[in-house]
Amino acid sequence: MTTIAATELIVELEGAIRDGSSKRRVHILQQVTHLFLASASRLEERQIDVFGDVLLRLIEGAEPDMLAPLSMILCGQTSAPKEVVRLLACHEEAMVAAPILLKSETLSNGDLVEIANHRSQQHLLAISERKSLDEALTDALLKRGDIAVYRALARNVGARFSDQGCLKLAAAAERDGDIADALGGRPSMPVKVLHELLTEATRAAQPRPGKTAPLRTCETIRRAVENPSAGVNAKAPEPIDYSEAKSSVLALSHAGKLGDRAVNRFAVHRQRTNLVAALSLLAEVAIEVIEPLLKQSDCYGLVVACRASRLNWQTTLAVIESRADAGRLTQDELEQAKELFETLSLSIAQRTIRFGSVNDLAKPGLTQTPSAAARAI
16 A cells, blocks of 8 residues: 555545544445455555554444454454454454454464453354464463353364363363263373372262272272373284174164173173174274273273273173283272272263273373373363
8 A cells, every 4th residue: 555545545534433424434444454455465564554553443433243344354364454453353242353263363372361361252262263272272261161162172173271271171071961072082181180080089989888999999090090001911912803793783782782781791701802892882982992901901991991881890890800811800909990890980981981091091101291191182
């Protein structure tokens, strides 16, 4: 834009503001916006500032219906005037702010955090659906966000969470199936989060007379979480074809016959492929999650899988004793396994296996720290 053209626009702008014509103001706004779009790629910073000054004068006191189209246009422009973008993003009407909050790369992270701290849930929801979000921003959103914001964050694969943010999402997943399903499709939850979730569950359990089940179970979980590679068979198994087993198990499920009786029979008769396929279907996880659990020297991951599959303890015991490669457990170990089974709620077991943490317990060489795992989520 030349200096003369800019001056003429500003003069006309002043006239539009003085006579109070909303129609004329809209017309000028459209002219300025179109001119900016046509020349944006060639403009210098000083020229962008001129457009910004003009737009700011037009925006002042304008109705939301007039500003919403401008937001739609400017949200994808990397060279859009910063002050204009910031003003639109902070607008109290979500219909004006949302396009900018969702897409604009002109806003700083500080701008977004400030808006998240003060604006409406619709503003927060738009921010939650941005292509990428760092830990500070997700913390701000989780602090004030409602259930819709939590769901959006759980679905957003570009969102990164602090350990505290992960815990908030995991706690929300206990109350909301949509959040749980969304988190189930993400990379593994941090080890620290699994530890705190399960410890909290066992902390609520009441010990039976003469027993110290909660304390012992917490220690069991802590050992499994803090040393997840312990007892895992490091030798990679030969690939197994599960196609026939999956078909058979699916047929049983459709007939309403896939439950304790069928799984118990698979375990007692050492029908390993059918057993793995059944647990996979019942727990709603991949074969690769269940298969390694049958080779662990301890049985805690397998207990969680069986609990998540809605099986009873007798069936779970049969599954544990069917592990040909892992060796027999002592009576004390079986007692601890039973206490873990009885302490874990169905929802905790299902969330744990769907988050992938049980799978991690079956994989050797897990070395991620909680903070590193949180950043990867």
